Amino acid sequence: MLKKSYPYYLANKAQTSKQTMDVLDKYSNKRVTRVAVPNAAAVEKAIAAAVKATVPMREFKPWARQAVLQHCADRFSERREEFAYALCVEAGKPIKDATGEVTRLIETFRIAAEESVRLNGETMNLEIAQRLDGYHGYTRRVPLGPVSFITPFNFPLNLVAHKVAPAIAAGCPFVLKPAERTPIGALLIGEILAETDLPKGAFSILTLDGKHASPLVEDPRFKLLSFTGGQIGWDLKARAGHKKVTLELGGNAACIVDGDQAPHLDRVVERLIFGAFYQSGQSCISVQRIYAHDAIYDELKKRLIAATRKLKAGDPKKKDIFLGPMIDEAAAERLYGWIEEARKAGAKLLCGGKHQGAMLDATLMDDVPSAAKVNRLEVFGPFALLARYKKFDDAIAMVNDSDFGLQAGIFTDSLAHAMRAWNELDQGGVIVNDIPSFRVDNMPYGGVKLSGVGKEGVRYAIDDMTEVKLMVMREV
Known part of the structure; x- marks a missing residue:
């Protein structure tokens, strides 16, 4: 069960306030709890506390950072069911998927615990010419200082x-x-x-709406802004000033199914269905565009339609539910409108296409016009389109015909095609023989084009939050 109310956190301590914000059960649309909301003075105190904590955090030893991270991982594991239930309610995520996200939360903190004691530098040979005899170089990574984070609704834990x-x-x-x-x-x-021994001011968690979050973007005392969300990220980057910026802004992920996949279609369909409709398609790397070779297109389409129609939708708190609600009714209305727009422009509705409240049917279409929103933009919902190709060059071109480039997938038995996909697709990552929705929490993750700048994945995020500091020593 959820508590009646939750505090925000200012300089490591829980805080209440007169102003609160309701949190809704995304399936019933009823209020289930409320959270305290900080005022502008509290935001300023949080930033000042982070600045004051810069030196104590820098001097907080790697073994101590590791102990904090390991403590968190252990406590998350102990409270796994509580975390999963809260996620199921506040995000509308089916309980099975919510439990899986808690597992990833634990894994991410454990990976970070391991990496916390690996922030190593290198010894550099500077004696590259006679005039440099006796000079030696050494580097180490040092923390940037205070950083600000803005996170989205779809993976509220991980x-x-x-x-x-x-x-x-x-x-x-x-x-x-x-x-x-x-x-x-x-x-x-x-x-x-x-609960941990983090220095005072090491963290603040502020339950702000977007209108009151400007200091996290614009304040020059922050040395980095990391934002995950929609295309508004580019506006935030323009407002961020001189600080480093990491943006993960989503995509319209494509997956190629090569002509040699006839013997593997059961596995291919299982993975495509999961990738397209897992947590109602509300993932930056949800399978949105499926490009299948002409030799297997009709059979793949038939199997995808049959599998999609079998998906069970409903209350995400029930263990047998695969498809829960979208984040709210407005999101479902928006995607429903895009589907109708495509249908009126000549696209064929294969299954789904209906919605009630925040629930939208798992939907498949083919013959989708190139200019349709469901092809050009990020649908962020339970939708996928199918299109056929005859030459592999055409498949590569179809995937690249997008303003986004986060991740793509390809099912193929051809090493040559796998390598060409890796070399030629304009994507941050290419997943071979699986869906673009695949992610492991220690791998580099980030896109190109409108999908953003920078990489996440624990070690790569640590790199962004640190800088290389050089020392040169001369023998005397």
């Missing part, structure tokens, strides 16, 4: 973890703004962080 855990491992104090529609997971993380 996308918070991918910012918070690397910050602790790197030795950076941080201020986090979780998504206002799904703040509980971040506050539960804060509750456990408050």
Whole structure:
């Protein structure tokens, strides 16, 4: 069960306030709890506290950072069911998937615990000419200082973890703004962080709406802004000033199914269905565009339609439910409108296409015009389109015909095609013989084009939150 109310966290301590924000059960649309909301003075105190914690965090030893991260992982594991239930309610994520996200939360903190004691430098040979005899170079990584984070609603635990855990491992104090529609997971993380020996001011978690989050973007005392969300990220980058910026802004992920996949279609269909409709398609790397070779297109389409129609939708708290609600009714209305627009432009509706409230049927279409929103933009919902190709060159071109480039997938038995996909697709990552929705929490993750700049994945985020410091020593 959820508590009646939750505090925000200011300089490591829980805080209440007169102003609160409701949190809704995304399936019933009823209020289930409320969270305290900080005022502008509290935001300023959080930033000042992070600045004051810069030196203590830098001097907080790697073994101590590791102990904090390991404590969090252990406590998350002990409270697994509580975290999963909160996630199911506040995000509408089916309980099986919510439990899986808690597992990833734990893994991400454990990976960060391991990386916290690996922030090594290197010895450089500077004696590259006679005039440099006796000179030696040494580098080490040092934390940037205070950093700010803004996270989205779709992974309220693990996308918070991918910012918070690397910050602790790197030795950076941080201020986090979780998504206002799904703040509980971040506050539960804060509750456990408050149990640790982190220096005062090492973290603040502020339940702000977007209108009041400007200081996290614009304040020059922050040395890095890490944002995960929509295309508004480019505006935030323009407002961020001189600080480093990491943006993960989504995509319209494509997957190629090569002509040699006839013997493997059962596996291919299983993975495509999961990738397209897992957590109602509300993932930056959800399978949105499926390009299948002409030799297997008709059979793949038939099997995908049959599998999609079998998906069970309903209350995400029930263990047998695969498809829960979208984040709210407005999101479902938006995608329903895009589907109708494509249908009126000549696209063929294969299955789904209906919605009631925040529930939208798992939907497949083919013959989708190139200019349709469901092809050009990020649908962020339970939708996928199918299209056929005859030459592999055409498949590569179809995937690349997008303003986004986060991850792509390809099912093929051809090493040559796998290598060409890796070489030629304009993507941050290429997943061979699986869906683009695949992610492991220690791998580099980030896109190109409108999908963003920079990489997440624990070690890569730590790199962004630290800088190389050089020492040159001359023998005397």
